[in-house]
Amino acid sequence: MALETANTEAKKLGKNFRNSPDVENFYRFIHENDLRKEAKLIFEKLHAQIKMQDKKAKRSRRKKKTLQ
Template identity: 55%
Template sequence: MNEELDLANEAASKAGLTGGVPKNFRQQADMEAFYRFVHENDLRDEALTIFDKVREQKAIARAAKKPKH
């Protein structure tokens, strides 16, 4: 499982997913293909784990950027 997360994190960083997400990201072909792949292979739990990990990393990065008063 950790190996899968490492591969997902590596792919996300190579794809430039560390920045902001466009408003129409669900309509992009790669996201549609990803959702289809998850659905067809019954990988919902794994996909949620990956999204949670990305969300945590973004929250940490956002917290580090905030100036402390």
């Protein structure tokens, strides 16, 4: 029973990530402590890293296809 509720809750979180209580508390913390600039810098760096990893993964998939 608990596993089923966890699965349905995880599906809901995927669709409504911004409405998650944890995310709302995080945004509230950033706003209350005036950390918007710092948070933006952190998110930009994370986004750049994720984007770079995705590019590397695409390149490796292309190389595997051409080698076969």
